[in-house]
Amino acid sequence: MVELATLLLGAAAAFVVFAIVGLYRVYAGPTAPDRVIxxxxxxxxxxxxxxxxAAVLDEPVYLDIALVYGLLNFLLxxxxxxxSVERGEVL
Structure with a gap:
């Protein structure tokens, strides 16, 4: 049987790969809204x-870091x- 920690680390690795793939779209564009998304x-x-x-390492303080990072991401x-609205770039 596979341990829960191993499954969570595998899921984390998959999301890292997804983030790296997303970095291509940040670089390639083609428009500014595509890059922001x-x-x-x-x-x-x-x-x-x-x-x-945080779940794997049993460190709840990492959840606080994730929450702050998520809020900063939302504010961005x-x-x-x-x-975009102020510059009149909304379709």
Missing amino acids: ATSVVGTNTVIVIALL AIAFSKF
Whole structure:
């Protein structure tokens, strides 16, 4: 039987791979909204990885870090939306 910690580490590794794939979209674009959405996806994957590591290592303080990182990721998306609306780039 596979241990729970091994499954959680495998899931964390999968999300790291997904984040690396998302970095391609951050680099390639083709538009600024695509890059921001990709950045948000990478940030969300990072929050998931931190939360999974908190469960594996039994360190609840990592959940606090994941929560703060998630809030910063959300604020980035809101700031970009406000910036886009002010510049008239909304379709």
